[in-house]
Amino acid sequence: xxxxxxxxxxxxxxxxxxxxxxxxxxxxxxxxxxxxxxxxxxxxxxxxxxxxxxxxxxxxxxxxxxxxxxxxxxxxxxxxxxxxxxxxxxxxxxxxxxxxxxxxxxxxxxxx
Amino acid sequence: xxxxxxxxxxxxxxxxxxxxxxxxxxxxxxxxxxxxxxxxxxxxxxxxxxxxxxxxxxxxxxxxxxxxxxxxxxxxxxxxxxxxxxxxxxxxxxxxxxxxxxxxxxxxxxxxxxx
Numbered sequence: 001x002x003x004x005x006x007x008x009x010x011x012x013x014x015x016x017x018x019x020x021x022x023x024x025x026x027x028x029x030x031x032x033x034x035x036x037x038x039x040x041x042x043x044x045x046x047x048x049x050x051x052x053x054x055x056x057x058x059x060x061x062x063x064x065x066x067x068x069x070x071x072x073x074x075x076x077x078x079x080x081x082x083x084x085x086x087x088x089x090x091x092x093x094x095x096x097x098x099x100x101x102x103x104x105x106x107x108x109x110x111x112x
Numbered sequence: 113x114x115x116x117x118x119x120x121x122x123x124x125x126x127x128x129x130x131x132x133x134x135x136x137x138x139x140x141x142x143x144x145x146x147x148x149x150x151x152x153x154x155x156x157x158x159x160x161x162x163x164x165x166x167x168x169x170x171x172x173x174x175x176x177x178x179x180x181x182x183x184x185x186x187x188x189x190x191x192x193x194x195x196x197x198x199x200x201x202x203x204x205x206x207x208x209x210x211x212x213x214x215x216x217x218x219x220x221x222x223x224x225x226x227x
Contacts, residue, residue, distance in 0.1 A: 044218040089154055097212025098168040102154030
């Protein structure tokens with residue numbers, strides 16, 4: 001079935017470092033792909049999305065490119081801030097297009 | 113424009129009790145999905161409601177049931193609570209598009225603790 005695999009964390013960085021969180025997927029066809037972020041004690045917020053191959057989603061300095069050749073949707077940011085500390089989830093819709101299938105999440109911790 | 117709202121924020125119950133969680137979708141959205149997020153895990157799909165009917169269900173027992181009202185708000189009911197039901201319950205709303213849901217937007221969640 002469809003699935004998402006994220007790199008395991010935690011990822012610990014210093015402020016202004018470059019961030020990459022890897023995400024690969026298995027799916028039938030070319031579904032939309034999503035990154036959600038969860039700050040401590042909160043629900044999930046949509047960070048960015050891409051709806052077709054080669055699309056680049058971007059928001060708040062974060063970017064991810066939909067790569068069908070490598071079935072990947074890696075999240076990147078050029079210069080992280082302490083306020084970026086959170087758990088990041090990669091997700092895609094199931095084949096019925098109803099539920100979201102999430103990765104296990106990657107915890108990012110940024111220190112000043 | 114109000115986003116997705118959920119109530120209550122926190123809830124403590126004992127084993128065997130029943131609980132009802134509530135969700136109001138984002139303005140303009142007609143579809144509500146419920147997810148369970150155990151500590152340290154990604155959210156797991158419970159079910160989705162559209163046009164007041166359960167459209168799809170994840171791998172959860174019948175103790176989990178729901179309802180959608182004409183104003184698109186929704187309730188999640190869990191009967192005969194088990195310790196393992198302790199989790200963050202997330203509601204997500206979206207817009208139905210040609211049999212599929214568009215981007216899902218999440219509420220802040222309800223933290224359920226079962227003692």
